Amino acid sequence: MNILDFLVPGSVALHYAASDSKDVITHLGNLLFDAGYVHETFVAAALDRESRLPTGLPLSGDVNAAIPHTEVEHVIKPGLAMATLSAPVTFQNMISPEEAVPCRLVFVMALDQPKAQIEMLQEIAGILQNPALINSLISANDFEEVRTTFSKAHS
Amino acid sequence: MQMRKTILVACGTAVATSTVVAKSIEEILRDRGIDVITRQCKASEVASMISGVDLVVTTTPLPGNLGVPVIQTLAFLTGIGKEAVIEQIIQALNP
Numbered sequence: 241m242n243i244l245d246f247l248v249p250g251s252v253a254l255h256y257a258a259s260d261s262k263d264v265i266t267h268l269g270n271l272l273f274d275a276g277y278v279h280e281t282f283v284a285a286a287l288d289r290e291s292r293l294p295t296g297l298p299l300s301g302d303v304n305a306a307i308p309h310t311e312v313e314h315v316i317k318p319g320l321a322m323a324t325l326s327a328p329v330t331f332q333n334m335i336s337p338e339e340a341v342p343c344r345l346v347f348v349m350a351l352d353q354p355k356a357q358i359e360m361l362q363e364i365a366g367i368l369q370n371p372a373l374i375n376s377l378i379s380a381n382d383f384e385e386v387r388t389t390f391s392k393a394h395s
Numbered sequence: 396m397q398m399r400k401t402i403l404v405a406c407g408t409a410v411a412t413s414t415v416v417a418k419s420i421e422e423i424l425r426d427r428g429i430d431v432i433t434r435q436c437k438a439s440e441v442a443s444m445i446s447g448v449d450l451v452v453t454t455t456p457l458p459g460n461l462g463v464p465v466i467q468t469l470a471f472l473t474g475i476g477k478e479a480v481i482e483q484i485i486q487a488l489n490p
Contacts, residue, residue, distance in 0.1 A: 289407070289408065293407030293438075297469055298475070309411065334455060334469060349411065358414040360411070361414075
């Protein structure tokens with residue numbers, strides 16, 4: 241399995257200038273909706289979940305990440321959206337929600353069954369633990385560079 | 396022979412995060428010769444799932460005193476402090 245098996249090419253936003261975390265979740269959720277992966281309710285559900293159960297993850301490198309997702313009923317088929325941000329926006333820390341985490345990498349996961357597609361999150365976790373790979377993702381300018389970065393990571 | 400210990404793994408929605416954490420814990424402990432049973436649930440379900448559980452590992456805050464040791468960690472997602480958390484888990488299982 242590789243993250244490219246899940247990533248929806250039309251749902252990748254590079255150097256996106258997000259005004260805040262809601263903006264980036266809405267943008268990626270809309271891209272997944274346009275691509276037919278999620279129902280209309282997905283964005284509102286993901287925003288609601290993020291406000292109650294935040295997903296910001298402080299990482300070991302300079303860039304932190306967030307992994308917004310929501311309940312399975314809002315999803316049509318499994319897929320992954322990704323944004324790299326031109327400037328960090330604030331997510332709250334998953335483990336201590338009162339703490340702000342400035343994030344420049346956001347993965348929105350569309351999962352259609354509980355405990356399924358865990359390979360998707362396992363692949364994401366592998367990426368989160370690789371600061372060099374994250375730096376090359378952040379500097380990627382088009383989907384081909386994203387593809388190359390992930391392909392290298394897998395070999 | 397020791398009894399197999401049971402670890403309850405909690406996250407926000409029990410859709411993905413707790414499964415990844417549970418699998419990761421199982422694999423790492425198995426490599427060290429420790430066989431554990433893992434169960435997964437939402438943070439809001441922990442109190443009702445606590446019976447027969449030796450340790451709770453969670454990626455989100457949990458309510459109150461559960462009567463069993465609780466380890467809060469993001470290490471299985473981010474890799475930060477993973478080795479220390481594994482030691483903590485092993486110690487919590489063998490008091």
